[in-house]
């Protein structure tokens with residue numbers, strides 16, 4: 225799941241037409257789940273960093289596993305892998321913020337006192353201090369020191385909309401907690417080649433208390449500059465892995481269900497491996513296990529697709545490419561269930577999974593009626609519905625929602641998100657609880673639909 229820097233602007237009707245299937249209940253293979261988790265989140269793949277050889281090895285492993293599970297390739301030709309080229313802006317030097325006023329000069333380098341997010345190569349303008357965004361005078365083209373005791377997102381947005389060249393604001397706890405990670409971010413958003421360029425978020429500078437204090441001592445009108453020289457973009461490849469189990473109904477492909485997860489994580493950062501066992505080896509293992517069970521049982525009526533995306537952590541990049549050039553008509557997807565972080569039990573709903581955007585569609589409640597151990601998302605303020613790859617599909621109209629256990633466990637984006645901190649028993653249980661409902665869904669005429677007015 226993508227890290228969302230809080231406040232950072234930078235940053236149907238059910239038609240029960242089918243008789244219940246009388247096939248023997250398929251069972252989760254605990255050994256398979258464990259083996260897949262050990263491969264994906266083990267030391268060998270070193271955290272599957274976006275665009276690395278480790279991530280590519282993970283993609284090949286997933287493709288081989290789908291093949292072994294009798295899932296056909298669906299990426300075109302006889303392949304499971306769709307290569308996706310991505311370009312990331314690079315910093316030629318660390319961004320530096322400097323303000324000169326008469327004899328006085330203060331300078332802050334990225335990571336020391338400040339973190340500049342999404343800076344363009346140069347910003348220059350007179351410094352102006354603002355304590356209340358609502359009563360700020362003309363800030364157009366100015367470098368605004370927003371001298372507010374806490375980071376105030378609406379205030380920052382108002383100043384940006386009023387034309388501030390950049391807003392410097394106090395770093396909040398979340399920014400301080402992820403300081404080094406944010407400081408090391410490239411100056412612009414990573415772009416997917418062949419996909420319409422995305423406007424990056426606006427630049428913003430987070431400053432530590434001491435930097436705010438030093439800037440506060442300078443007079444308004446001082447010459448402020450933020451220099452963030454860029455180098456040539458760095459090009460990398462990631463993959464979307466796609467398999468299909470064609471249904472047996474004549475129109476099976478026109479009412480398909482997509483099961484998805486992302487297989488990348490944060491990789492190796494300065495020698496520390498972020499294994500991403502929960503985020504999101506667990507979701508990948510869930511999709512693989514569902515594919516194994518479905519591939520080894522009776523063919524369902526509807527078609528099932530299994531998609532595992534790379535580079536989610538850097539902006540849902542493989543999913544963006546998939547959405548821009550989908551291998552099927554998106555209108556043929558009846559639903560998308562994304563599995564994200566199902567390996568750590570949530571004390572708010574122990575033993576159960578949550579579905580993001582629960583009240584937006586009839587999908588979650590209907591799956592729950594059919595035995596899925598899923599409940600509404602208890603964290604609506606976190607906007608999880610919008611923070612996974614499902615969201616891009618939802619924007620295109622597909623009923624696309626994400627299933628998680630605990631979406632913000634203490635191990636979230638920490639090196640401790642490793643095999644020792646995921647609960648394989650829980651995973652087996654919750655995957656098992658989805659098998660019946662998913663099998664029902666794939667054999668039903670049920671039409672997942674957005675609730676009135678709740679389509680994103």
Ligand SMILES: [Zn+2]
Pocket residue numbers: 225226227503537637
């Ligand atoms: Zn994540």
